[in-house]
Amino acid sequence: MIDPRLITLRVFARCGTVGATAELTGYSPSAVSAQLRELQRMLGMQLLTKDGRGVRLTATGRFLVAGSDTLIAEWESLRAAAMEAGDQVQSRFGLGGFSTAAAQLLAPLAATLRSTRPLLEVQVLEANPARCFDLLVAERIDLAVIVAMQSDAYVEDDPRFEQTVLLDDPLDVIIPADHPLAARESVTLDELASEPWITESAGSTYHSLFTAAFTAVGVTPRIAHEAVEWETQIAFVGAGLGVGLLPRLAPLHHAENVVRLRITGKGKPARRIVAAVRRGSIGSPLIQESLGILQANAQRILTARPEDER
Amino acid sequence: MIDPRLITLRVFARCGTVGATAELTGYSPSAVSAQLRELQRMLGMQLLTKDGRGVRLTATGRFLVAGSDTLIAEWESLRAAAMEAGDQVQSRFGLGGFSTAAAQLLAPLAATLRSTRPLLEVQVLEANPARCFDLLVAERIDLAVIVAMQSDAYVEDDPRFEQTVLLDDPLDVIIPADHPLAARESVTLDELASEPWITESAGSTYHSLFTAAFTAVGVTPRIAHEAVEWETQIAFVGAGLGVGLLPRLAPLHHAENVVRLRITGKGKPARRIVAAVRRGSIGSPLIQESLGILQANAQRILTARPEDER
DNA sequence: ATAACCGTGCACATTCGGTGCATGATTGGT
DNA sequence: ACCAATCATGCACCGAATGTGCACGGTTAT
Numbered sequence: 144m145i146d147p148r149l150i151t152l153r154v155f156a157r158c159g160t161v162g163a164t165a166e167l168t169g170y171s172p173s174a175v176s177a178q179l180r181e182l183q184r185m186l187g188m189q190l191l192t193k194d195g196r197g198v199r200l201t202a203t204g205r206f207l208v209a210g211s212d213t214l215i216a217e218w219e220s221l222r223a224a225a226m227e228a229g230d231q232v233q234s235r236f237g238l239g240g241f242s243t244a245a246a247q248l249l250a251p252l253a254a255t256l257r258s259t260r261p262l263l264e265v266q267v268l269e270a271n272p273a274r275c276f277d278l279l280v281a282e283r284i285d286l287a288v289i290v291a292m293q294s295d296a297y298v299e300d301d302p303r304f305e306q307t308v309l310l311d312d313p314l315d316v317i318i319p320a321d322h323p324l325a326a327r328e329s330v331t332l333d334e335l336a337s338e339p340w341i342t343e344s345a346g347s348t349y350h351s352l353f354t355a356a357f358t359a360v361g362v363t364p365r366i367a368h369e370a371v372e373w374e375t376q377i378a379f380v381g382a383g384l385g386v387g388l389l390p391r392l393a394p395l396h397h398a399e400n401v402v403r404l405r406i407t408g409k410g411k412p413a414r415r416i417v418a419a420v421r422r423g424s425i426g427s428p429l430i431q432e433s434l435g436i437l438q439a440n441a442q443r444i445l446t447a448r449p450e451d452e453r
Numbered sequence: 454m455i456d457p458r459l460i461t462l463r464v465f466a467r468c469g470t471v472g473a474t475a476e477l478t479g480y481s482p483s484a485v486s487a488q489l490r491e492l493q494r495m496l497g498m499q500l501l502t503k504d505g506r507g508v509r510l511t512a513t514g515r516f517l518v519a520g521s522d523t524l525i526a527e528w529e530s531l532r533a534a535a536m537e538a539g540d541q542v543q544s545r546f547g548l549g550g551f552s553t554a555a556a557q558l559l560a561p562l563a564a565t566l567r568s569t570r571p572l573l574e575v576q577v578l579e580a581n582p583a584r585c586f587d588l589l590v591a592e593r594i595d596l597a598v599i600v601a602m603q604s605d606a607y608v609e610d611d612p613r614f615e616q617t618v619l620l621d622d623p624l625d626v627i628i629p630a631d632h633p634l635a636a637r638e639s640v641t642l643d644e645l646a647s648e649p650w651i652t653e654s655a656g657s658t659y660h661s662l663f664t665a666a667f668t669a670v671g672v673t674p675r676i677a678h679e680a681v682e683w684e685t686q687i688a689f690v691g692a693g694l695g696v697g698l699l700p701r702l703a704p705l706h707h708a709e710n711v712v713r714l715r716i717t718g719k720g721k722p723a724r725r726i727v728a729a730v731r732r733g734s735i736g737s738p739l740i741q742e743s744l745g746i747l748q749a750n751a752q753r754i755l756t757a758r759p760e761d762e763r
Numbered sequence: 764a765t766a767a768c769c770g771t772g773c774a775c776a777t778t779c780g781g782t783g784c785a786t787g788a789t790t791g792g793t
Numbered sequence: 794a795c796c797a798a799t800c801a802t803g804c805a806c807c808g809a810a811t812g813t814g815c816a817c818g819g820t821t822a823t
Contacts, residue, residue: 144456144496161770171813176771178811186454187543188535196769196820203539210531217527221520225498229513233497471801481782486802488780506789506800 144218148182149211151175152190154281156208160197167274168281212302212422219423227428232260236429237284239268239275243373243393244288244416248309251440252433263429279304279421286433290349291415305425306417307434310441313405314356314388314412317380320400331408332360339367339385341376349414353388356412377401390414392444416441454528458492459521461485462500464591466518470507477584478591522612522732529733537738542570546739547594549578549585553683553703554598554726558619561750562743573739589614589731596743600659601725615735616727617744620751623715624666624698624722627690630710641718642670649677649695651686659724663698666722687711700724702754726751 155164155175165172183190190204200208226233236256240249245267253265268284275287280303288309299306316330318338324330342353357364367385370376374396376387381400389395395403406412418437420430465474465485475482493500500514510518536543546566550559555577563575578594585597590613598619609616626640628648634640652663667674677695680686684706686697691710699705705713716722728747730740 144459146454146456149454160768162768172770173772173814174812180771181811186532186535186541188539188541193770193819198770201539203535203541206538207531207535210534214524214527214531217524221517221524222496224520225496225513225517228516229498229511231496231498231513470799472799482801483783483803484781490802491780503788503801508801 144222145211145215146182148178148185150280150282151178152182152204153208153211153215154277155179156200156205157277157280159199167277167283169283215421216302216423219421220426221423223424223427223430227426230428232263233427233429234262235264235266236286236433237266237268237278238286238288238433239270239278239284240288241271241275241290242269243390244290245269247392247394247444248288248416248437248440252436255436256433259432276301276304276419279419282421285420285424286430287419288437289417289419291417303422304419305422306419307425309416309418309434309437310445311413312390312392312416312445314352314414315391316386316404316406317377317389317395317401318386318404319380319383320402321383322386322402324404325402327404329405329407332357332406332412333362333408335386336362336364338364340364341368341370341379341385341387342366343371343376344369352412352414356388359412360409388412392416392441454532455521455525456492458488460590460592461488462492462514463518463521463525464587465489466510466515467587467590469509477587477593479593525731526612526733529731530736531733533734533737533740537736540738542573543737543739544572545574545576546596546743547576547578547588548596548598548743549580549588549594550598551581551585551600552579553700554600555579557702557704557754558598558726558747558750562746565746566743569742586611586614586729589729592731595730595734596740597729598747599727599729601727611732613732614729615732616729617735619726619728619744619747620755621723621725622700622702622751622755624662624724625701626696626714626716627687627699627705627711628696628714629690629693630712631693632696632712634714635712637714639715639717642667642716642722643672643718645696646672646674648674650674651678651680651689651695651697652676653681653686654679662722662724666698669722670719698722702726702751 151164151168151170154167155161158164158167161172161175161179164170165175168175170178179191188203188207189201190207191198192201193199225231238249238253239245249267253267256263256265266284268278270278272287272289275284275289278284279287291306291308316335318325318335324334340353343350353364368379370379370387373389373393377389377395377398379385380387381398383400389403395401418434424430461474461478461480464477465471468474468477471482471485471489474480475485478485480488489501498513498517499511500517501508502511503509535541548559548563549555559577563577566573566575576594578588580588582597582599585594585599588594589597601616601618626645628635628645634644650663653660663674678689680689683699683703687699687705687708689695690697691708693710699713705711728744734740
């Protein structure tokens with residue numbers, strides 16, 4: 144309903160270059176350039192200025208983008224209210240999420256929606272949290288499941304988004320099956336302080352979670368190995384290279400020689416998984432139903448996992 | 454910026470038929486029909502229902518139209534603020550007004566703007582007040598100068614419009630030059646109670662003004678003749694057929710044998726002339742400048758008229 | 764200096780969106 | 794009860810808007 148050129152401008156405001164905007168919106172760079180030029184012409188405003196080899200928003204452009212937040216939210220809210228009031232169904236629904244979230248939460252959601260609403264066209268995109276927000280702005284997706292990072296750049300109360308906590312996904316310890324503690328029901332982080340740890344590379348999304356968990360209990364772990372994928376980390380643990388942290392939502396699959404233990408004591412690390420939507424759209428019946436399904440599924444997986452794995 | 458299809462829907466909500474919507478928006482009926490169908494498709498909402506030989510808004514449709522008022526206002530407000538903040542100029546500007554208002558106020562305004570801002574494309578449409586509001590909704594014009602009628606259908610605080618009083622245009626009496634009172638500076642309505650009056654046909658825009666003026670002083674005038682145009686009425690008076698009321702803004706031109714007298718006493722009829730714009734757009738620099746020019750011009754004409762005419 | 768990157772103009776293709784006319788459905792007048 | 798008027802809509806057609814792909818000029822980093 145809002146002119147797609149304004150959406151493009153908003154995406155540009157986020158990424159700063161025409162090329163990145165094109166990649167994110169799905170247009171070609173030429174199209175983005177033409178859209179922005181047309182937008183300026185039709186509004187009679189100069190929104191962009193040449194800046195080196197790129198372009199930059201003018202003060203007017205920044206003003207317009209900032210003010211458009213409430214406009215978008217207003218429209219989303221109106222649409223959601225109309226959908227609810229009129230008991231209507233929408234035809235397209237885009238979902239985005241990050242790795243395990245996508246696999247464990249979005250896939251079942253998509254499946255459920257597909258059976259509940261056969262004529263709804265559901266699309267799932269796997270993307271990291273930051274990109275999920277971009278995709279929301281670009282209107283490529285309508286709902287994102289992401290891991291909330293306190294240290295992340297996005298602010299809690301961004302005027303463009305609304306977020307709902309789905310669950311706090313606790314981190315478990317995975318250790319080799321032949322480890323002395325493998326028979327235990329649970330462990331504390333203190334007990335594992337001297338173990339060689341396997342973590343993700345520094346600067347990665349989950350590395351900050353790892354360090355935060357240990358600073359909470361006041362010990363400094365020894366990082367022996369680094370892995371990028373959960374699967375790799377699990378394999379390292381299975382090979383006896385060390386121990387690691389694994390979110391409970393992340394499945395062990397058919398991992399051999401690896402045992403999952405719950406963490407007790409004061410250091411109870413967890414990652415917060417939230418659903419994010421464009422502000423105003425939270426009232427939409429489809430979003431509401433999706434949030435319900437997500438939360439139910441999350442709880443089910445969360446409680447069912449221990450029996451599954453042992 | 455708002456999808457033109459939504460604008461079309463809003464116009465349809467006002468006039469109720471596809472044909473009238475087409476006439477007002479400037480599209481063909483087929484185009485309106487296609488737009489509304491496309492709108493429903495892209496929103497996944499059923500907005501229209503067949504109703505006899507026409508179509509009618511569904512509850513969802515009415516809800517959407519009602520809610521879109523604030524959306525449009527929000528956009529207008531944002532655009533106006535951006536224009537002002539960035540010191541930008543717009544390229545097109547549509548004006549609408551009713552008969553004398555158009556001739557006496559809009560023409561000078563258009564002329565002034567044309568010289569002040571050479572590259573601004575100004576368009577003036579003459580239309581009656583009700584149609585002016587429709588044209589504002591349809592975004593064919595951006596500013597309308599109309600006569601405020603308390604008895605009219607439009608409400609003072611319509612969420613779609615904002616109105617500014619330009620001036621209270623007093624009604625003068627026009628009498629034949631050979632009338633016994635013609636030499637007077639001013640008269641009261643009492644003194645003319647027994648005269649044969651020339652007015653507009655009942656139900657016309659100004660007829661209610663006429664009756665309101667006389668009910669205020671408690672006398673019932675005798676209506677001898679009816680005219681549609683001011684010019685005709687003036688000619689009738691010049692021919693000695695009776696006396697009439699003429700707004701001060703309406704010029705006597707080269708009328709022969711007609712004298713304009715001011716009205717004194719408790720019955721001082723006047724018509725209120727207001728400028729109307731889409732809600733939110735009042736802050737636009739172009740609108741602000743136009744309102745200033747209009748008010749200045751109105752005052753100038755209002756004070757200069759008596760010397761001009763006598 | 765050279766290479767990499769970024770935005771934009773141009774030729775071209777496609778699609779979207781418009782008009783004009785014909786048609787079907789419904790209502791009001793006679 | 795019929796006929797004319799009114800209204801919305803589908804269809805053929807056409808033009809304009811809007812996309813892509815490629816080449817080019819300008820700017821920065823190595």
